[in-house]
Amino acid sequence: MALSGTVLVLSCRALSASPGMLLIQKDEVSCVRLLFMLTLLAAVLGLGIGSFLNVCICRLPEHRSIAWPRSSCPHCGRRLAPRDLVPVVSYLRLGGRCRYCREPISPQYPIVELATGLLFAAIVAAYGVSLASIKHMIFVSLLIVVAGTDINTRLIPNTVTYPGMAIGLILSLFVPGISLLQSIIGLLVCGGVVYLLALASRGGMGGGDIKLMGMMGAFLGWDAGLLALFIGALLGSVVGIERIALGKQKRRDPMPFGPFLAVGGLISAFFAPSILSFIFFQ
């Protein structure tokens, strides 16, 4: 069923191990070529989806529609033409400035587009054309949006996390990996742990972080979800201590925690099985 990239390449290698079979070697070349084309296609899809994620990052915290109106320059208000909206390319061609008023465009736009493109390519390279890839693409998109809104506005919108929890639960019914029960337990355990941490930290973490972790638990299950939380907390602490040491931040200044949780979620989504088995079955 799942045309997993790794499985595809491995099965190609196994086939070509039989000596003197020119036909099979040809198959291997076409397998690798196919995987490369699919990865490239995923990157292009990711660039386009990244452009949409930028719209979500800018509009969801303000409760504006993500479908209408068309994008416009935040400085001069001019509606942007399709040629201004080509992911990454438009930004580079315009030198990072609006075509009409020449005010600088936030680097958030190309960064989000590029990150989504690269992550989508990595997903297809790892999971091929499969339901697991679709689940990962949705998860990655949700994480990019919450990281972006948390950095910009210190908000993690419920309009992302609540539907995200529902999608995580529903996908567990169709996608191999975790069962519905594991997804429900993941949601409750991960959300619950951050709820307790939020009580203990008295304002260090907010309701948005609790719902974000609940969503991540629904996608990853409780074990990979808690691993994501651990990685996020570790990264957040290292960056926080560094910023305090460099004088960029005071000890009591709150720092958005969502982006660190999102990075933890990304790492866990790709590597949790390897990391967990290394820790527990070493």
Ligand SMILES: [Zn+2]
């Ligand atoms: Zn402008």
